[in-house]
Amino acid sequence: MSTNTKPAIEISGLIKRYGQKVAVDGIDLTVYQGEIFALLGPNGAGKTTTVEILEGFRNLSGGKVRVLDFDPATTGEAGRKWRNKIGIVLQSTTDAADLSVQETVEHFSHYYENPRNVDEVIDEVGLREKAKELARNLSGGQRRRLDVALGIIGSPELLFLDEPTTGFDPEARRAFWDLLNKLRGEGTTIFLTTHYLDEAEALADRVGVITAGKIIEIATPATLGDRGNAPARITWLENGQMQELETSEPTAELKKLSTRFNGEIPQLQVIRPNLEDIYLRMIGENR
Amino acid sequence: MKTLKLGLLRGRMEVKVFMRGRESVVFTLLFPVILLFIFGSVFQNTIAPGVTFSQYFVAGMIASGLVNTGFQQLAITIPMEREFGTLKRLRGRPISVSAYFIGKAYLVTILMILQTALLLGFGAAFFGLDIPTTSGKWITFTWLILLGSACSTVLGIAFSVVPKSGRGASAIVSPIVIILQFFSGVFFVFSELPIWMQQFAALFPLKWLTQGMRSVFLPESFATQEVAGNWELGRTAIILTLWLIIGLILSIKTFKWSEE
Structure with a gap:
């Protein structure tokens, strides 16, 4: 594990309620800088709610979270400074802009203080041949890769990926894994949620299993569920x-x-x- | 500084996207010209000495253009951007909501200039619209356009929280605009409308914008035909400013990034 001891994400006693319903029921979790952490769990277990609190999209009902030593709910100039270091790939986006892949990535690169090279990012996500294609004409998997390109364009220190490879064919998924491993090699911390167990196993340094709003275990893929002794x-x-x-x-x-x-x-x-x-x-x- | 820079960057991008959308170009930019063509061709009658209905109508359509490119366009597209996740994607980035608003204002300004130029050109070429020659009329025209489009933009952003979904937005917004157009003396001579309709219309900006535009494009003698017997430009400025303030407060207070 290429982790050091500095935390990128610290969650303690996190609770999120929607009216009477408790979506996240007391989560404690630390993700270290430079690691790939995968949050696994069935639909409705609280994965997306947790991620969206970390991303600053939702307010928490209880507990405490720190992301890159910052409260993600902060708005205004300080919040935007923090967002400059964060990359977010949302679960699904269906907006069909009349902009080409090249134009979209280029446009978003201007938002960041220290953007990656636009052409390099397009190459990395494997959209070189589609660079001139309008986003609305991309297939589902290509669309997803554009989302990933927009997630990494700002050279984030921490990248959130919510079910990133849904709709990928096996080859695209392998290429995507290679990309994430490369990003980790460059020191990017990655927090991903996924349905795919093979994805977690191939990528993650550690996995956490969440069900009904509670984390039931955090371990390396090799030792999860006492797998070594099963x-x-x-x-x-x-x-x-x-x-x-x-x-x-x-x-x-x-x-x-x-x-x-x-x-x-x-x-x-x-x-x-x-x-x-x-x-x-x-x-x-x-x- | 960064907000302004990003706002203009967004504005240029929004114009590019807008121009690539065939429906939006036809619906927002060309539709008023088509209406002008139809109404101007059907109603050739003279409504006062030296004033044809089509001249009267062009003044109203230029005022309506401010409502189309600002209020209507934004109140329909922002809910769609909310539904399709465009706004949520934006929220996760180092960009302020003001930059988003500046981008929208930039788009509205460009559209408004294009639409006004189209209507003026078309009206002058085919329907005897007199392009004003005095600087006083051009000054009135300029502040009406500026105040009117600012008003229209903030009210469009404020109203964008009303439609429950992006898909349904057009069905809510378009009828409101059309009814306001009927009540405000765009399609009919305002002074001939029932009193209750006049009074209702006087609550909203469009009536005042159309009346102001008439002061620019119709002969001075027509002022006596107005309900108040004059152009009421001072009152127009006050009412538009009030709506601008209301719209600004509402759009800042009620704006939301996503549907939940």
Whole structure:
């Protein structure tokens, strides 16, 4: 983990109510500078509400948040100075402006004190061939990549991504992951929410699982839900039928099997639970 | 300083986007010219010595143009920008809401200049509109345009919180504008309207703008045909200023970035 100890985001006892409904129910979380943190959770768990409070779009009902050592609800000149260091990619935008990709990115670059190079950003999000195309004529995935371009144009220290790769094809998703890894390499802190477990696993230094407004665990993808110690499943072919057993000591079991077969075990598989299995179990238990 | 710079940058961008939208160009810029053509062709009658109805109508359409390019255009497009997330996207950036307003004002100014030039040119070429020759009339024309478009812009921004959705905005805003046009003496001679209609119209800026524009484009002798027997320019200035202040306060107090 390429993190240092300085926090980029500090959340303590965060509560958000909409009338009677509690959307966020006491969250504590610290995200460190330079890390990619992924917030996972089912729809309605409070992901977007949490992100939008961090982005300064919503007021909190209780608790405290600091983002880059600043209160995101601050308005006026101080708020705009802070926004200069923040990149935001909202969940979905459907505005179909009659501006080309090039014109849009160029326009937004003027808002920032220290913008990235416009052409470089267009290259990075893979929209070079669409640079002259009007935003309204882009496909859903291309549209999303334009959103990402507008999120990173200001060279943010901290980038928020709310379900960034929804609607991407697998190739575009890989390219997007490479881009995020590159940004992390340059020192950008990234806070993302996602539905995709493989995305969290490929990108995140740490993941937090949120359900019903509460964070139920924060861990690295490899250790989430005690994944490292979860029982493995072994399957093999014996007497013309697939056999299966679950064990927390797969190596010992394999030794026994190997002795029994006197060598090769037919169609052997050792299966560790993937992040998705762990995640589904976790949110299942907390429903 | 930065706000002004970003506001003008936004303004130029807004003009570019506007000109690329075929519907908006036709609906906002060309529609008044088309109306002028229809009404001017149908009503060729003389309403006072030396004053044809089409001359009367051009003065009203120039005043209406201020309502179209400011109030109507903004009260329809801002709710759409709110619904489609344009405003929310803007809010997350180091730009002040004033820069957004300046951009809108810039757009309205450009549109208003284009529309007024179109109507003046068209009216002079085809409907016997007399372009004023005295500097006094041009001064009146200039302050009417400035005050009228400022008023129209802030009221458009203020009214943009009324439509519940972007898609439905046009259905709420357009009828209001059309009714005001009927009541304010754009389509009919104002002094011939029922008294209650005149009194209702006198509450809103458009009636005063049309009357002011008549003082610019119609002969001085026509003043006696007005309801008050004169052009009432002083009162016009006061009422427009009042509406400007009301609109400014409302737009600052009620403006919201998103629908929730």
